[in-house]
Amino acid sequence: MTVTVLIDGMNVIGTRPDGWWRDRTGAMRRLAAQVDHWARSVDDDVVLVLDGSPRDLGVVERVRVVWAPGGRNAADDRIVELVTASDDPTAVRVVTSDRELAERVRDLGADVRGSGAFLDELPG
Numbered sequence: 001m002t003v004t005v006l007i008d009g010m011n012v013i014g015t016r017p018d019g020w021w022r023d024r025t026g027a028m029r030r031l032a033a034q035v036d037h038w039a040r041s042v043d044d045d046v047v048l049v050l051d052g053s054p055r056d057l058g059v060v061e062r063v064r065v066v067w068a069p070g071g072r073n074a075a076d077d078r079i080v081e082l083v084t085a086s087d088d089p090t091a092v093r094v095v096t097s098d099r100e101l102a103e104r105v106r107d108l109g110a111d112v113r114g115s116g117a118f119l120d121e122l123p124g
Contacts, residue, residue, distance in 0.1 A: 051069075
């Protein structure tokens with residue numbers, strides 16, 4: 001069974017207090033490249049959900065990037081929409097450490113994986 005992995009991008013980025021807030025687009029670009037590299041080693045469909053308007057993230061071949069423009073929790077709401085729209089929410093894994101989002105998607109049948117554990121799998 002193919003799993004769809006929905007990644008709460010800003011939550012994952014925020015897990016590392018490395019000064020990402022000084023260059024938000026750069027942090028998104030670095031995460032997209034790391035996730036793209038990781039996605040080559042799995043058979044899952046990988047979706048990176050990021051807050052804000054579309055930006056140039058460089059070459060991302062194996063990951064679908066979904067933008068969530070709007071206010072607070074826009075990406076969370078978009079992730080819930082994607083889980084709801086899935087033919088089989090039990091085949092969806094959401095990567096987030098946001099407790100409220102985790103509860104929302106678990107209620108729909110999705111699995112949740114913490115951002116820190118996911119970061120440990122990503123290349124440099």
